[in-house]
Amino acid sequence: xxxxxxxxLYWMSRYMERTDxxxxxxxxxxxxxxxxxDEFSWRPVxxxxxxxxxxEISKLDENSRSVLQYMVLDRENQNSVYNMVTLARxxxxxxxxxxxxxxxxxxxxxxxxxxxxxxxxxxxxxDPITVLDTLIKECTLYFGVTDITxxxxxxxxxxxVGKYMERAIQSAEILDIKLSDLSYDLDKPTDTxxxxxxxxxxxxxxxxxxxxxxxxxARNIIDQxxxxxxxxxxxxxxxxQLHRYFERLRSDxxxxxxxxxxxxxGKLRSKVxxxxxxxxxxxxxxxxxxxxxxDIDDIGSSLNQYYFAYS
Amino acid sequence: MKATELFQKxxxxxxxxxxxxxxxKVRLHYQNVYDSLSSIPPDELGKKEELAxxxxxxxxxxxxVYSSGEGIEKIFPFDIIPRIITAAEWDFIDxxxxxxxxxxxxxxxxxxxxxxxxxxxxxxxxxxxxxxxxLREMQGVNVPxxxxxxxxxxxxxxxxxxxxxxxxxxxRTPSGVSYMIENREITKRIFPDLIPQNHVRPVTQYPNILxxxxxxLSPGQVSAPNVVLLTPGIYNSAYFEHTTLARLMGxxxxxxxxxxxxxxxxxxKTTSGLQQVDVIYRRVDDEYLDPLVFNPESVLGVSGIxxxxxxxxxxxxNAIGNGVADDKAIYVYVPDMIRYYLNEEPLLKNVPTYQLxxxxxxxxxxxxxxxxxxxxxxxxxxxxxxxxxxxxxxEINDYQLEILKDPRQFIAQPVISLSNAxxxxxxxxxxxxxxxxxxxxxxxxxxxxxxxxxxxxxxxEGSLVVNSSQGGGSKDTWVLAQ
Numbered sequence: 001x002x003x004x005x006x007x008x009l010y011w012m013s014r015y016m017e018r019t020d021x022x023x024x025x026x027x028x029x030x031x032x033x034x035x036x037x038d039e040f041s042w043r044p045v046x047x048x049x050x051x052x053x054x055x056e057i058s059k060l061d062e063n064s065r066s067v068l069q070y071m072v073l074d075r076e077n078q079n080s081v082y083n084m085v086t087l088a089r090x091x092x093x094x095x096x097x098x099x100x101x102x103x104x105x106x107x108x109x110x111x112x113x114x115x116x117x118x119x120x121x122x123x124x125x126x127d128p129i130t131v132l133d134t135l136i137k138e139c140t141l142y143f144g145v146t147d148i149t150x151x152x153x154x155x156x157x158x159x160x161v162g163k164y165m166e167r168a169i170q171s172a173e174i175l176d177i178k179l180s181d182l183s184y185d186l187d188k189p190t191d192t193x194x195x196x197x198x199x200x201x202x203x204x205x206x207x208x209x210x211x212x213x214x215x216x217x218a219r220n221i222i223d224q225x226x227x228x229x230x231x232x233x234x235x236x237x238x239x240x241q242l243h244r245y246f247e248r249l250r251s252d253x254x255x256x257x258x259x260x261x262x263x264x265x266g267k268l269r270s271k272v273x274x275x276x277x278x279x280x281x282x283x284x285x286x287x288x289x290x291x292x293x294x295d296i297d298d299i300g301s302s303l304n305q306y307y308f309a310y311s
Numbered sequence: 312m313k314a315t316e317l318f319q320k321x322x323x324x325x326x327x328x329x330x331x332x333x334x335x336k337v338r339l340h341y342q343n344v345y346d347s348l349s350s351i352p353p354d355e356l357g358k359k360e361e362l363a364x365x366x367x368x369x370x371x372x373x374x375x376v377y378s379s380g381e382g383i384e385k386i387f388p389f390d391i392i393p394r395i396i397t398a399a400e401w402d403f404i405d406x407x408x409x410x411x412x413x414x415x416x417x418x419x420x421x422x423x424x425x426x427x428x429x430x431x432x433x434x435x436x437x438x439x440x441x442x443x444x445x446l447r448e449m450q451g452v453n454v455p456x457x458x459x460x461x462x463x464x465x466x467x468x469x470x471x472x473x474x475x476x477x478x479x480x481x482x483r484t485p486s487g488v489s490y491m492i493e494n495r496e497i498t499k500r501i502f503p504d505l506i507p508q509n510h511v512r513p514v515t516q517y518p519n520i521l522x523x524x525x526x527x528l529s530p531g532q533v534s535a536p537n538v539v540l541l542t543p544g545i546y547n548s549a550y551f552e553h554t555t556l557a558r559l560m561g562x563x564x565x566x567x568x569x570x571x572x573x574x575x576x577x578x579x580k581t582t583s584g585l586q587q588v589d590v591i592y593r594r595v596d597d598e599y600l601d602p603l604v605f606n607p608e609s610v611l612g613v614s615g616i617x618x619x620x621x622x623x624x625x626x627x628x629n630a631i632g633n634g635v636a637d638d639k640a641i642y643v644y645v646p647d648m649i650r651y652y653l654n655e656e657p658l659l660k661n662v663p664t665y666q667l668x669x670x671x672x673x674x675x676x677x678x679x680x681x682x683x684x685x686x687x688x689x690x691x692x693x694x695x696x697x698x699x700x701x702x703x704x705x706e707i708n709d710y711q712l713e714i715l716k717d718p719r720q721f722i723a724q725p726v727i728s729l730s731n732a733x734x735x736x737x738x739x740x741x742x743x744x745x746x747x748x749x750x751x752x753x754x755x756x757x758x759x760x761x762x763x764x765x766x767x768x769x770x771x772e773g774s775l776v777v778n779s780s781q782g783g784g785s786k787d788t789w790v791l792a793q
Contacts, residue, residue, distance in 0.1 A: 003580045004569050093371070094545050096554040097564045101370075108371040112384075154582065253583030307582045 001154045005098050007308035008091040009155050012107075013162035015088035019081055020139040021170045021202075022049055026071055027132040028201035032193065033064045039191060042067045044177040049079045069123055072135070073114075081135060085114045100149040103142075110138045160245040161303070165296050168238035171202060175225045176289040179218075184285050186218040195221055202233045219277045226272065226280070235292060239269040242299075249307075257306025264302055268295045317353050318345065318740045321733065328473045328730040329742060330394060340397045340791060343509055347502070348392065353738045359501040360391050360735060366500060372493050374548040387490065388784030390734045393498060394745060394766040395509075401762055401790045404467065404475060407659035408751050409758045410649060412463050415480060415636050416753065417652040419459035422635060423449045433651050434644045441719050442641065443689060444483075444634020446597065448604055452621050455528045456755045459630040462521070463751045464488070464765075467659070469730035476662045476727065478746065480645065482637040483629060484594050487765040487785075488517060488750045489552035492559075494787040495763070510792040514763040517750065518559035521592075524754030525560075528626035529589040536589040539563045539579065541570070543595050543611045553594055567595070572615030575622045590626045591616075597631050639688040639722045640666055662727055667718040676723040677714075680707055683723045685714070694780065700726055729775055732786070734768060744769040746777050747788065762790035 025045065033040045042064070046057045049071065060066050072081045089111040096104050113119060113135075122131045150156045178198050182188045195216035199205040204224055211228070212220040228234045243265050250258055272292070280288045323332055331341040348356070364386060367373065373384040396404075421428050422439060429436045439445050464485025466478040491514055499506060522538070529536030542553040544566050557564035569579050570588065578585035593600065599609040601617040619625045635641065643664045646657040665672040667685075676683055685697040697710045714721050731742035749764035766786040767777035777783040 001582050002563060002565060002569050003582055004566065005563075006582045090545070093550075093554075095564075096371075097557040097562075101558075105370055109369050112368065158582075249582075251583045309580075 001098070001158075003308050005095045005155070006158045007304075008095045009098065010158045010162035010303070010308070012088045012091035012095075013159035014166040015084045015091070016107075016139065016142055017163045017166040018079065018170065019084045019088070020136070020143070021167070022071065022079065022084075023081065023132055023136050023139060024203065025174065025201040026068065027129060027136065028197050030064055030068065030128050030132070031200075032197040035193065039193075044181065045071070048173050048177050050077055051079075064128070065124070068128055068131075072123055072131075073120060082114050085110055095155075098155050100145075100151075102145050102149045106138075106142050106145045110142065113138060154249065157245045157248045158307075161242060161249075164238040164242040164245070165300065167233060168235045168242070169293050169296055171225055171233050171235050171238065172289045172292045174198065174202065175222065176286060179222075179285055179289075182218070186222075186281065188218075190216075190218075192216050199224075204231055204233060207231055222277050222280070222285070227276065236269075236272050239265070239272055243269050254306065257302075260306060261299060261302045264295070264299045268292070268299070271295075317349055317351075317356070318733070321740050322742060324731055324742055326471045327728045327742075328469045328471055330730055330732040330745070340395050344393065344395065344505070347505055347508075348740075356391065356735055357738060363389055363391055363497050363501050366497055367493075370493075372489075372551055374551060375546070377546070387779055388768075388770055389494060389497065390743075390768055390770070390784055390786045391498075391501060392733050392735050392740065393787040393789050394732050394747075395789045395791065396747075398791050398793055400475075403658065404747075404749060405760050405762075407475070407657075408463070408465055408749060408760055410653065410655060410658055411465065411477065411480070411645065412460060412751050412753060412758055414645065414649040414652050415463075415482060416458060416460055418648050419630070419633060419636050420457050421652075423452065423459075423632065428648065428651055431651070433647050434641065438638075438640055438644075438719075439635060442635050442638045444597065444632065444638060446632035446635075448617060448621075449630075449632035453623070454630050455530060455623075455626050458528075458753055458755070459633055460636070461524060461528075461628045461630075461753050462488075463753070464748045465751065467747045467749070468662075468727060470727055473730070474660065476660050477642075477645070478662060478727075479639065480637040480642065481748070482633040484596060485748070485750070486549045486552055486594070487748055487767075489555040490785050491750065491761070491763050491765050491788065492517060492555070494785060498787040506789075509789065511789040512762040512792050514761050517752075517761045518556060520752050520754075520759050520761070521556070522560040522562070524752055524756075525562075525590050525592055525626075525628060527755050528628065530623050530626055531589055533589060537563075537579075537587060538590040538592070539565045539588050541565055541567070541591050541593040541595055541613075543567075543599070547594070549594065556592075562592075567609075567611045567613050570613040570616070572613060572619050575615070575619045575624055577613065577616060577619050577625045588625060590628065592628045597634065600627075600631065634689070639664070639686055639690075640668070640719065643722070662724045665723045667714055667721040667723060672723075673714070673718055677711060680711075680723075682725055684726055685710065685721055685723045688720050688722055696776070698726070698775065726775070729769075729777075732766070732768070734770070734786075736770075741772070743772070744775055744777065745786070763788045 029045055042061050043057055046052055046060065060070060070077055074080045075082060077083065089107045092099060092104055092107045182190065196205060199208050208224055224231055224234060226235045229237050229240065231237055246262060246265055323329060331338060337345045367386040367389065373386050375382040376385050418428065428434050429439060460482045462485060464481040464487060466481065467475050468478045469475055495514055525538045526536055539562055540553055540557045542550060542564055554564055565579055571578050571580060577588040579588055595611050598605045600612040601614060602609045602612055603614050604617040620627050643666060646661055649655055649657045665676045667673045667676060681699045683699040687695045729744040729746060732745045733740040734743040745766050745768050747764055747766055749760050751758055751760045766788040768784045768786055769775060769777045770784045771782050
């Protein structure tokens with residue numbers, strides 16, 4: 001496979017994963033903003049996904065509709081849905097001969113939706129949940145179409161590699177932001193809704209209720225988001241999948257690159273696999289989460305060096 | 312059948328061939344479509360037009376126009392009423408293009424080797440050396456099977472009596488074939504059953520024929536030659552066509568930056584290292600192909616590709632340097648080439664053409680400029696033309712000064728009116744001017760022309776310019792089986 005093509009598929013997939021995760025997170029945060037105005041703040045969301053200065057955040061902070069507008073449509077915001085879908089589609093456009101027609105059509109139509117006047121109007125005047133739901137549906141469609149039409153080859157492996165790297169980063173970052181609100185003090189008493197919305201925004205609420213059954217407790221939340229291998233958005237699950245799909249790229253023709261990247265993935269995966277809530281609290285949660293995202297970024301650089309470099 | 316609302320008040324333009332009407336009568340081969348369309352309420356046709364647009368849009372059959380840093384997707388306007396060519400007309404076109412292309416290929420081989428035709432004084436030698444597309448770098452280079460033009464998009468027009476004329480020979484990187492294929496797909500969607508009812512010959516085999524020809528050009532003893540399509544990239548207005556062709560042929564779509572030349576061999580950069588490339592169907596113009604040999608500023612090409620080509624390590628399609636054969640001043644001599652190389656009379660006529668480098672012809676043209684179309688010999692896309700009958704005095708004056716600076720770079724032709732075909736405009740059928748670009752594929756086994764082509768339409772009322780850059784659109788082009 002052409003290096004450029006692998007690169008584009010990888011990024012297309014990362015942008016779509018990020019779009020999906022941001023949309024879900026926006027939906028739940030919006031719902032909670034309607035619930036509990038006093039305790040709710042958009043600040044954490046804007047800090048992870050936006051590129052605004054603190055004073056600009058303060059201006060937006062309490063106006064849900066403006067936040068949605070900024071997060072969905074703003075062209076200056078690198079992580080706006082508008083920009084990410086445009087980038088995903090731009091990457092897809094350059095590799096149309098390596099994805100199925102169905103997948104291309106799906107992304108192309110999504111692109112026309114995020115650029116359409118109808119969306120602008122809906123964000124300004126419509127019911128935000130309905131709007132976000134339509135967009136989430138487009139993402140779901142993308143994942144479904146990928147799953148049922150894409151050939152099981154190298155291209156799909158690079159897409160999955162990108163997807164799970166992105167997902168691990170997202171989960172680690174969302175957790176880190178929430179914990180920073182508590183100044184990483186796991187015994188600090190918090191409102192139940194606080195954790196509930198965190199879990200809902202990564203679709204982990206029902207699993208939590210079944211698994212931990214003990215009300216909301218910071219340590220259990222951390223356990224689920226980092227270590228639960230049955231939870232599709234946990235960091236460990238994502239790293240397991242990353243490992244699995246990268247293994248399929250093993251080839252006699254790029255032994256050096258493969259073993260370098262495989263080593264970094266294996267090392268990170270082991271680090272998470274053989275940690276627990278106790279040990280990471282001892283190291284320092286922020287430090288630990290930060291290390292995970294840095295390690296993933298390094299894996300990205302190695303992929304770039306050994307697989308994608310073409311100029 | 313009486314004229315229905317759709318075709319009511321369809322004006323017949325004098326002294327012009329109408330594809331559908333023979334005087335007041337509908338031509339036999341249009342009758343079926345005429346009846347079918349007449350039975351559809353006009354506003355229903357409007358919906359079909361909308362459907363066609365949204366199909367083009369959602370499938371991404373678009374080109375991007377960049378303004379203020381933002382890309383806007385545009386579709387190439389599509390007229391829903393098909394253009395119909397009879398089996399007899401097609402048979403003539405088919406033979407005419409094959410004859411012409413055979414001669415043009417022989418001409419290119421000759422010009423870049425022994426130059427008999429120049430020595431025999433059939434084509435003036437100074438015309439060759441003054442042509443910017445004649446490339447010395449190609450002199451003496453042997454190309455596989457002596458084929459230079461693998462893909463030709465020869466433009467045909469019809470004069471007032473229906474005679475076909477060749478307007479220009481596009482022998483470099485002709486585009487538009489994806490619209491031949493996609494327009495047909497759209498017609499299938501908007502007019503169910505109409506195509507089988509009319510016994511229209513299919514066009515879907517085009518990519519298979521092209522792929523077969525490309526494989527046959529592979530220079531090495533390789534069991535599975537690596538064929539790629541080289542595109543200038545996503546900013547090119549024909550990018551959609553490049554991806555479509557690559558996808559339909561199952562070959563890799565590459566950009567210049569994906570390729571590298573080592574040891575006079577071309578490789579592509581893959582996730583498992585370098586992989587040799589055997590055949591390149593390039594959609595990058597000659598001058599951008601190799602910055603070491605041609606335009607050094609080019610970032611679209613591949614450094615050293617020319618050396619690999621000359622060495623015979625890679626086949627390039629179309630061959631480099633073909634521009635010398637579709638230069639509009641050399642066009643004048645194509646009928647003579649046919650006589651010279653094939654000893655046959657040309658089937659397809661040339662439009663009468665004046666060479667402005669010849670003093671008497673130039674004077675004649677300047678005297679009668681309002682009846683002339685003046686063109687640059689190496690222009691394309693409908694740019695840099697002077698339409699004498701509609702130009703202002705000032706435009707004519709300015710243009711004359713341009714001509715006198717370098718007369719070799721200009722030719723003039725009397726205004727040819729182009730045939731009319733009915734188009735769906737504002738709820739009514741209206742006559743609009745059209746041309747025809749069939750796509751001929753030339754491989755070691757001979758020349759094949761897929762029955763169909765790109766019919767371009769001048770959508771502006773009264774306009775004679777069909778180029779997409781000048782507000783032109785296209786139609787599905789039917790060749791009937793019987």
